[in-house]
Amino acid sequence: MRFVITKNIIENVISSMQPFLEKKDASSITSHIYLETTNGKLILKATDYEIGLESHIENINDSVDGKATTNGSNLLGIIKRLKNEEIIFEVVANNIIIKQNKSTFKLPMYDANEYPSLTKAENLKNLDISTLNFINSVRKITPAIDNNNPKFELNGALIDIKNSKINFVSTDTRRLAISHLQNINNKESQFIIPKKAIVEIQKLFLDEAIIKYDDTNLVISNDKMTFFTKLINGKYPDYERIIPQNLKYNLTLPKNLLVESIKLVTSLFSNIKITFNSTSIIFESLDEDTESKTQIDMNLNIDKEFYLAVNAKYLLDFLSMTNNENITVGFNESNLPFYLEDEKFYTIVMPIVLEK
Known part of the structure; x- marks a missing residue:
C-alpha cells in the first residue's frame, strides 16, 4: 500500500x-x-x-x-x-x-x-427525518442525559416514534428533557442511543445524511462517511407519566434577563431560589458561604407568591438550548416539579425542597 x-x-x-x-x-x-x-x-x-x-x-x-x-x-x-x-x-x-x-x-x-467489520446499513429501517432536525432535537436534550447510571438506559437518549410525532427524551432523574418533531410517515418504534454516540453525531454531521436503524444498531451515512453505534438494550422509563397534565400558572418570561440574573447571583453548579410575586422576580443564591440577590421588576399577573429552588445548571442548560426571546415557566405549587418550555422543547425539573 x-x-x-x-x-x-x-x-x-x-x-x-x-x-x-x-x-x-x-x-x-x-x-x-x-x-x-x-x-x-x-x-x-x-x-x-x-x-x-x-x-x-x-x-x-x-x-x-x-x-x-x-x-x-x-x-x-x-x-x-x-x-x-x-x-x-x-x-x-x-x-x-x-x-x-x-x-x-x-x-x-x-x-x-x-480488523473488525463495521455495521452496514443494509436491511435496516429508514428513519424518514431531516438530519438537521434530528441533530437539533438531540442537541437540546443532551445535557440531561445521565452518566454512569446503573440503569443503562438512562445513559442514552430515547427516540420515541409515535403516530403523529417523534419525541427525543433524556433524563438524569432530576430533570426530564423532551424535544419533539412531527412524524410524517415513520412507523411507531422506540430505540435508545448511547450518550457517547449522541455527542459524536453532533460533531460529524452538519449536512443532510441517511439515518437507518433496527433493534440493535443505528447507522448514519453520507457520501463521505458512515457512522454506526450499537443501541442500548433496555426499557426506557414511562416518561409521559411525569409530564404534568394541568398547570395553574404559566408565565412568559424574557430569556436574556433570566440568564443574566441567574449568572449574577450564582455559579454554574450552585443552587438558587427564584421567587415570583405579582410585581417582581427575586433571584437568591442558596450558597451557605455567600449571600447574593437580584431582582427583575415586572407585572406577572399572579395572585400569590411562589418560589422555585433548583440547581442553576438545570435552568442554564435549558435556556442555552432555546431559540426564542421568551420562554414559558409553568408550575402548580412551590416545592413541586416545574415546567420550562420553548418551541417544541421542554424540560420538567425536580426542585430542591425547602422548608416553608
Missing part, C-alpha cells in the same frame, strides 16, 4: 476518529485505525465494537492498492508534528512508513484482514 496526501486532509479525518478507538488496551487491534487504498481512493475505519466510523477520501495521489492498520493515537501525534504539505504513506515489511521531506517515521501494523 502507498499513497500521498496533504496533511490537513488526513489530519482532520484521523482527528475525528480518535473517540472511536479503544483507549484502555493499546495492544488491541481496535486501538488501531484501518487504512485501505483502492482505485485511487483512501478508506479509513475506526471502531471499539460499540461505535465506529468509516471515512472515504478521494483526493490522494500516487496510490498503490493495499491495506494496513496502525495505532490511531500515535498516527495522529506524528501527523500533527508535520508541516502542512504532502505526506507519503507506505507499507514496508509489516510497518507503515510515514515520510515528509527528510523526516521519516515507522509504526508497527497488525494484520489488516483481522
Whole structure:
C-alpha cells in the first residue's frame, strides 16, 4: 500500500476518529485505525465494537492498492508534528512508513484482514427525518442525559416514534428533557442511543445524511462517511407519566434577563431560589458561604407568591438550548416539579425542597 496526501486532509479525518478507538488496551487491534487504498481512493475505519466510523477520501495521489492498520493515537501525534504539505504513506515489511521531506517515521501494523467489520446499513429501517432536525432535537436534550447510571438506559437518549410525532427524551432523574418533531410517515418504534454516540453525531454531521436503524444498531451515512453505534438494550422509563397534565400558572418570561440574573447571583453548579410575586422576580443564591440577590421588576399577573429552588445548571442548560426571546415557566405549587418550555422543547425539573 502507498499513497500521498496533504496533511490537513488526513489530519482532520484521523482527528475525528480518535473517540472511536479503544483507549484502555493499546495492544488491541481496535486501538488501531484501518487504512485501505483502492482505485485511487483512501478508506479509513475506526471502531471499539460499540461505535465506529468509516471515512472515504478521494483526493490522494500516487496510490498503490493495499491495506494496513496502525495505532490511531500515535498516527495522529506524528501527523500533527508535520508541516502542512504532502505526506507519503507506505507499507514496508509489516510497518507503515510515514515520510515528509527528510523526516521519516515507522509504526508497527497488525494484520489488516483481522480488523473488525463495521455495521452496514443494509436491511435496516429508514428513519424518514431531516438530519438537521434530528441533530437539533438531540442537541437540546443532551445535557440531561445521565452518566454512569446503573440503569443503562438512562445513559442514552430515547427516540420515541409515535403516530403523529417523534419525541427525543433524556433524563438524569432530576430533570426530564423532551424535544419533539412531527412524524410524517415513520412507523411507531422506540430505540435508545448511547450518550457517547449522541455527542459524536453532533460533531460529524452538519449536512443532510441517511439515518437507518433496527433493534440493535443505528447507522448514519453520507457520501463521505458512515457512522454506526450499537443501541442500548433496555426499557426506557414511562416518561409521559411525569409530564404534568394541568398547570395553574404559566408565565412568559424574557430569556436574556433570566440568564443574566441567574449568572449574577450564582455559579454554574450552585443552587438558587427564584421567587415570583405579582410585581417582581427575586433571584437568591442558596450558597451557605455567600449571600447574593437580584431582582427583575415586572407585572406577572399572579395572585400569590411562589418560589422555585433548583440547581442553576438545570435552568442554564435549558435556556442555552432555546431559540426564542421568551420562554414559558409553568408550575402548580412551590416545592413541586416545574415546567420550562420553548418551541417544541421542554424540560420538567425536580426542585430542591425547602422548608416553608
